[in-house]
Structures are given as C-alpha cells and as structure tokens.
Amino acid sequence: MEGTNYTNLFGSPLMARKWEDSAPLNAELRARILDFQRQAPGVAKTNVGGWHSDVGHLEFCGAAGAAMVERIHALGNEATARVLAEYGQAPRQFQWSLHAWANVNRSGDFNRMHTHPGSTWSGTYYVDTGVDPGGSVNPAPLHIFDPCQGRANTFLPPLAPSSFTIRPEAGLMILFPSYLAHMVFPHAGNAPRISIAFNLRREPFP
Numbered sequence: 001m002e003g004t005n006y007t008n009l010f011g012s013p014l015m016a017r018k019w020e021d022s023a024p025l026n027a028e029l030r031a032r033i034l035d036f037q038r039q040a041p042g043v044a045k046t047n048v049g050g051w052h053s054d055v056g057h058l059e060f061c062g063a064a065g066a067a068m069v070e071r072i073h074a075l076g077n078e079a080t081a082r083v084l085a086e087y088g089q090a091p092r093q094f095q096w097s098l099h100a101w102a103n104v105n106r107s108g109d110f111n112r113m114h115t116h117p118g119s120t121w122s123g124t125y126y127v128d129t130g131v132d133p134g135g136s137v138n139p140a141p142l143h144i145f146d147p148c149q150g151r152a153n154t155f156l157p158p159l160a161p162s163s164f165t166i167r168p169e170a171g172l173m174i175l176f177p178s179y180l181a182h183m184v185f186p187h188a189g190n191a192p193r194i195s196i197a198f199n200l201r202r203e204p205f206p
Helices: 023-039 059-086 149-154
Strands: 015-018 095-105 110-114 121-128 142-145 163-166 172-177 182-184 193-203
Touching: 015 059, 023 059, 023 095, 023 121, 023 193, 059 095, 059 121, 059 172, 059 193, 095 110
Parallel strands: none
Antiparallel strands: 015 172, 095 193, 110 182, 121 172, 121 193, 142 163, 142 182
16 A cells, blocks of 8 residues: 555644643632632533633632633643644734633532534633542543534444543643533542633634
8 A cells, every 4th residue: 555645634633731730729729719619609501510600811719810821821822833833834823812710510510511612722721630549439521522423423433433531630731622512521529620611712703
C-alpha cells in the first residue's frame, strides 16, 4: 500500500491541561463556592439535584475567580491557535465573551446530556472530585459523545468508539467545542464534587 494516504476528516478538538500547584487555589475556590452556595439558591439547568450558580465571571470567588478566568482564556487561546495551525493559518487574537458558573454535586446528583449552543468553546475545571484519591469510590466522570450520530450508529459499531470518558482530577481543565454533547454521571462520593464550567464565545459570533 505504498503511496496510500490516510487522514481523519471532521475531527473534534479536545484540550486537557492539568494545572500544577493548584492546591492553594482550589482550597480558596472550594471555600468561596460552598460559602456562596449557602447564600444563593442556584438555578436549574441540566443539573438533576446539585447546585448550579448564576452565570457570570466568578465574581463571588474573588481573586481566585479572577485567576480562573485567566486560565480559561489562556487555554481557549491555545486551543484556537492549534486549530488554526492544523489548517495552515497563523495564530490570531480573538475577542471572547465568557460565561462561567460553579457546580456542586453531592451523592446521587448528576447532569443530563446537553450541549452549549451559542458558544464557541465549552469546558470545565475540577476544583474537588469529592472522593479520596486512591479510594474505593471513583470520581463521577465526564462523558462526551460523538456529534455525528450517523457515524456512531453505522461506522464499525462498536469497534469505533462513539463516546469518550474523562476521569476528573483536581486542577484538570477540559476544553471542547460547544456542539459536543456531554453529561456527568451520578456522584458517589460523600464530599461535594465541585467544578467550574464555562463557555467562551468568539465575538463577533460565530
């Protein structure tokens, strides 16, 4: 088969960054989020049980929230530059609109499958998995689905995977296109599972 070319068309990018030395930041975020949860009723979105804060710029987290906003923009810019590079384009600066919120899931809480329409990138950052590292209980994973159901249903099932599971870790940030459907499995830990979710929207959109 010499001279035969092989490539994958229409792939979906996924970025994962484990931010080192995040323990002090996560401790501050955890305290701020749980304190704010006691004050605010939260909103009902995709969460079944659990608590979903109002959407904003994580103002209720103070300086720790501002640090998270910087990390979100940094990963969004890096992911966009890598996508452009795949198409032979030089990096460019984009104007982003950011919407971020905190999620707190306790035992049995989960998030239904959903997408984030009207955005460019979506992502999540794990403050606390709610389980002991190395313990008998696994952290509730993030499950991401193939956006092309025709491919998922007909192309070599089940040999070619139609979904992808991400195991949370404190300090891990995941970034993916907002069109990817995803869900969070029920939390089985005794401590709160705390994450920060966000959308980055390129302006002008799309």
